[in-house]
Amino acid sequence: xxxxEIDAARQFIEAIPHSQRLGMKVEQLGxxxxxxxxxxxxxxxxxxxTKVIHxxxxxxxxxxxxxxxxVVHPLAGPGTATLDLRIDYMRPATPGQTITATAxxxxxxxTVAFVRATACDVDTARPVATATGAFTVSKGLA
Amino acid sequence: xxxxxxxxxxKRRRDLALSVIVNQVPYIDFLGVSFDRHGDxxxxxxxxxxxxxxxxxxxxxxxxxxxxxxxxxAIIGLAWTSLWDEIEREVLDIEAVQSGDxxxxxTIDFTVDYLRPGLPRDAYARARVNRSGRRYASVHVxxxxxxxxxxxxxxxxxxxxxxxxx
Numbered sequence: 659x660x661x662x663e664i665d666a667a668r669q670f671i672e673a674i675p676h677s678q679r680l681g682m683k684v685e686q687l688g689x690x691x692x693x694x695x696x697x698x699x700x701x702x703x704x705x706x707x708t709k710v711i712h713x714x715x716x717x718x719x720x721x722x723x724x725x726x727x728x729v730v731h732p733l734a735g736p737g738t739a740t741l742d743l744r745i746d747y748m749r750p751a752t753p754g755q756t757i758t759a760t761a762x763x764x765x766x767x768x769t770v771a772f773v774r775a776t777a778c779d780v781d782t783a784r785p786v787a788t789a790t791g792a793f794t795v796s797k798g799l800a
Numbered sequence: 801x802x803x804x805x806x807x808x809x810x811k812r813r814r815d816l817a818l819s820v821i822v823n824q825v826p827y828i829d830f831l832g833v834s835f836d837r838h839g840d841x842x843x844x845x846x847x848x849x850x851x852x853x854x855x856x857x858x859x860x861x862x863x864x865x866x867x868x869x870x871x872x873x874a875i876i877g878l879a880w881t882s883l884w885d886e887i888e889r890e891v892l893d894i895e896a897v898q899s900g901d902x903x904x905x906x907t908i909d910f911t912v913d914y915l916r917p918g919l920p921r922d923a924y925a926r927a928r929v930n931r932s933g934r935r936y937a938s939v940h941v942x943x944x945x946x947x948x949x950x951x952x953x954x955x956x957x958x959x960x961x962x963x964x965x966x
Contacts, residue, residue, distance in 0.1 A: 676862035718864025
């Protein structure tokens with residue numbers, strides 16, 4: 659995949675309104691792999707006592723990272739949509755810390771791209787959540 | 801025979817409990833989700849706004865926004881169902897809910913099926929608690945937009961129930 663295409667994909671991902679609203683940043687991108695971060699924000703709190711971020715925001719991060727990994731896979735096209743996404747929550751993210759999701763598109767057919775992703779806060783040895791998903795592959799572009 | 805409770809009092813009690821359960825979570829407000837109640841049935845609405853878009857060219861809702869909407873609906877639906885008896889017996893400690901001390905169900909896993917693109921308009925969802933034990937619960941959620949029969953997403957998940965020393 660050419661650097662020009664990766665740069666275009668980065669621009670596209672950084673322009674996604676919902677991801678922007680959640681403060682997401684593309685940290686790394688290329689060859690079926692995406693690393694995207696989301697800073698802590700009090701508006702995203704899901705548990706008022708512990709101040710832990712809502713699982714829904716983590717899902718949005720996982721979905722964005724998953725889709726990003728697909729569009730930079732050499733065999734997938736520039737567009738994609740989520741078919742299904744399963745998230746396992748291992749532990750609450752530490753309040754105040756940025757959450758970073760790393761997604762890998764590990765297999766692509768003519769029609770479907772398969773993704774796995776891991777989300778961590780500062781303690782990268784203990785993931786906050788993992789995800790697996792299937793995404794659409796845009797036709798005629800592979 | 802005891803006289804039935806006046807309807808206005810019943811509604812006030814249930815609506816207060818619901819608003820207190822919902823308002824303790826900042827993220828629900830961030831997403832723009834609200835809940836309508838008919839008896840014990842809740843319907844969640846995610847009011848459309850531009851920040852929910854994931855694909856500006858179509859345009860379509862962000863899959864993450866849809867997932868979050870379904871997860872919020874599942875958690876509130878589950879909390880509501882599990883507190884319903886206490887609400888009706890008028891023994892629910894509203895202050896404990898308000899302060900968050902009662903706790904909300906925690907997601908263990910959540911699987912979303914995307915059936916068709918989310919259109920740039922309001923979305924609705926309802927949760928069904930399929931199993932609710934002392935520790936674990938299983939919840940299914942359906943979401944639609946214009947037509948109740950044409951779901952645009954569905955999800956199911958497992959949740960850890962808050963442990964209460966009652």
